[in-house]
Amino acid sequence: xDQTNELPLVLRSAYHGLHRxxxxxxxxxxxxxxxxxLLATLARGDALTQRELAARMPSDPSTVRAMLALLRxxxxxxxxxxxxDARAKTVSLTRAGRQKFQQVxxxxxxxxxxxxxxxxxxxxxxxxxxxxxxxxxxxELPPVMAAAELCPPLGDDRG
Amino acid sequence: xDQTNELPLVLRSAYHGLHRxxxxxxxxxxxxxxxxxLLATLARGDALTQRELAARMPSDPSTVRAMLALLRxxxxxxxxxxxxDARAKTVSLTRAGRQKFQQVxxxxxxxxxxxxxxxxxxxxxxxxxxxxxxxxxxxELPPVMAAAELCPPLGDDRG
DNA sequence: TATTGTTATACTCTATAACTATA
DNA sequence: TATAGTTATAGAGTATAACAATA
Numbered sequence: 353x354d355q356t357n358e359l360p361l362v363l364r365s366a367y368h369g370l371h372r373x374x375x376x377x378x379x380x381x382x383x384x385x386x387x388x389x390l391l392a393t394l395a396r397g398d399a400l401t402q403r404e405l406a407a408r409m410p411s412d413p414s415t416v417r418a419m420l421a422l423l424r425x426x427x428x429x430x431x432x433x434x435x436x437d438a439r440a441k442t443v444s445l446t447r448a449g450r451q452k453f454q455q456v457x458x459x460x461x462x463x464x465x466x467x468x469x470x471x472x473x474x475x476x477x478x479x480x481x482x483x484x485x486x487x488x489x490x491x492e493l494p495p496v497m498a499a500a501e502l503c504p505p506l507g508d509d510r511g
Numbered sequence: 512x513d514q515t516n517e518l519p520l521v522l523r524s525a526y527h528g529l530h531r532x533x534x535x536x537x538x539x540x541x542x543x544x545x546x547x548x549l550l551a552t553l554a555r556g557d558a559l560t561q562r563e564l565a566a567r568m569p570s571d572p573s574t575v576r577a578m579l580a581l582l583r584x585x586x587x588x589x590x591x592x593x594x595x596d597a598r599a600k601t602v603s604l605t606r607a608g609r610q611k612f613q614q615v616x617x618x619x620x621x622x623x624x625x626x627x628x629x630x631x632x633x634x635x636x637x638x639x640x641x642x643x644x645x646x647x648x649x650x651e652l653p654p655v656m657a658a659a660e661l662c663p664p665l666g667d668d669r670g
Numbered sequence: 671t672a673t674t675g676t677t678a679t680a681c682t683c684t685a686t687a688a689c690t691a692t693a
Numbered sequence: 694t695a696t697a698g699t700t701a702t703a704g705a706g707t708a709t710a711a712c713a714a715t716a
Contacts, residue, residue: 355639356627360529360619362642364548367526368569369649370519375707384682389523403697410527415684417698422682439692439697460519463649468515470644479641480514483521485629486638490528490622534684545706562674574707576675581705598674598715 363486373463381456382426386411388460390419391445391453394429399442401434410491428452522645532622540615541585545570547619549578550604550612553588558601560593569650587611 374385383391393408394400400408406416420443423429428449434440445453468476533544542550552567553559559567565575579602582588587608593599604612627635 354632355636356623358639359626359635359642360533360623361548361551362639362646363522363526363529365569365646366642366649367522369646370522372707373649374519386683389520392520401697410524412684413698414686415682418683434697437693437697441698464515464519466648467518467645469648471641473513475641476518477514478637479645480517480521482630482634482638482641483518483525486626487521487524487528489625489628490525490532531684543705560674571707572675573709574705577706593674596674596716600675 370463370467373466374460377459377463378456381452381459383452383456387419387423388453388456390416390423391428391449391456394443394445395450395453398444399432400444401440401442403440405443423449529622529626532625533619536618536622537615540611540618542611542615546578546582547612547615549575549582550587550608550615553602553604554609554612557603558591559603560599560601562599564602582608 371385374388378385378388389409390405390411393405397404397408402416402420403413406413409416411419420429420431424431427446429443430446430449431441431443434442471479530544533547537544537547548568549564549570552564556563556567561575561579562572565572568575570578579588579590583590586605588602589605589608590600590602593601630638
């Protein structure tokens, strides 16, 4: 029997559980689960432009902007003008932001442990590998669709 | 190397891609990805109470209530008073709701296909199995934690 | 007393469109 | 022309607390 039909719902269940539990656990630190993902992404690769940040999380650029406004107000992230591109701004963690990230990372350890409590370590590796492939498949629009939607049918194939 | 640390982020990436793509695809049908999950849950087990519905999706009861208000206004779901419990109300798909669900289910097929395009069928089975276990581990509060948070340390073990 | 659902309320995330400034 | 970011705006999901009705 093909389990493809069940994959979306079980993926949602797993993510929802993680998200909900993270929000509860992180509440005392004053950050949401999504804000933590932003902090974690900056901790991995500092001084990203807002668009790079959005692409890596992943999230929408305008969503990221709204999140950054909240985090900046709280002094956890700061902006600098991009060294070579005057349009762009780079974003990085402040000292307080790095500290907050480390605290929350530590607070989240029990959730990560819980999450894999019914998996062997090789199963964890398998799961990460398969999820990475799924994420990759869903990341960009498939070229066929993108092309089909951009180009109306042509009468001939000049050009 | 332990990949547990990466699991949350890659789980989020996969889910985010699915969610975003579903919202785009379902837009012409006037339903969101989350509303579709609600319709799908009712399609599987009709005449649920709102709490059962929330538990199965999974989602928060008050979130489900807000979603139901939107879907009821559009004639896709209807409520009946529970046969034996006058407090409760059961929710079910209307004729239009069933039809909408089938349309959107069909529209989502290409997303489900895309999602597993880089997986063999046995890998799909493995992924569903592992995700189901992760979802189960995160579903309820672990008894140890729940007990620890409710009960301050005792000086003796009477009772 | 505990539970189902409602009401009121608020915040976060998400996303689009029109716009400015720069490449 | 295309891109980075802002502004304004809107809607959806999430969640809590106080409340009424019922078990």
